[in-house]
Amino acid sequence: ATLDIMDKNTMTTIENFHHVGLPTNMEAVLVLEVDGFKESVAVQTQQIIDICNKFGAKNIRVSQNQQEADELWFARRSAFGAVARLRPNVLTEDAVVPRDKIPEFITKTREIFDRYNLTVCIMGHAGDGNIHPNVSLDLRNKEEAENFEKAAEELFDTAIELGGSLSGEHGIGMLKSGFMRKALDENSIKYMKEIKKLFDPKNILNPGKIFNE
Missing domain, CATH: 3.30.70.2740 (Alpha-Beta Plaits)
Structure with a gap:
């Protein structure tokens, strides 16, 4: 199962790069995916729809086939590349x-x-x-x-x-x-230093990169 989020700027940037119909008039969108047996997926999907409606989701879109699902995830995965074009x-x-x-x-x-x-x-x-x-x-x-x-x-x-x-x-x-x-806190940092020293007593692994002293 997956639950990702994209804000309005991200959606707009993706849509300018690859149009998939993201709701750019919304402030953010949640992208959810569930897996399992067909009957289980149907139950989980309805539960998600009910929760989204309860908390005021403006628009709920359920993929009707694998192609639609793949398009949504392509949009999510292409977000970084789309932003990099700016x-x-x-x-x-x-x-x-x-x-x-x-x-x-x-x-x-x-x-x-x-x-x-x-x-x-x-x-x-x-x-x-x-x-x-x-x-x-x-x-x-x-x-x-x-x-x-x-x-x-x-x-x-x-x-x-x-x-x-x-x-x-x-x-x-x-x-x-x-x-x-x-x-x-200082105790947590102290333990990290001690663990580093235990595995790297000669301080040859990335010396000074995290703990300078």
Whole structure:
């Protein structure tokens, strides 16, 4: 089973790249897929429809055959490529928030990048709260590059404030290492260092990439 989300900017960008009939007049869309035996799928589908109606979904579209389903997933998978066509560069961030905080996180993410005059297309895996803001920009433009760094910092702060974490899939890496003390307590970082030392006593595996001291 799958539960993904795409915001309005993402849908509009995809539609300009490959028309599949996404509802670009909506603020966001959920793409759900269930699997199993035919009877089970029918029951699950009806349960999903009932839940969506209960919480005010504006439009519910059920694929009638495999081709329709494939077209929807093609649209979702082509999102990054479509965004990449907008500007010379696209940078994808990765943060996780509790599922009931997804609407607030998406709203605040838009506000952050709008404030820095950067185009952001938001998509992700709503089933586990893993959200990917894809930012379209030109890294040759110093101001845009600096604005992205500032916006990314606010994005991570927002995720942490909402009870989330810095990454769900892409890892911490060098970009987010400076935020670890905001997301984790000192004991957690201490244990990470001890585990690193246990497996790498000579500090030859990526020295200084995460823990500089």
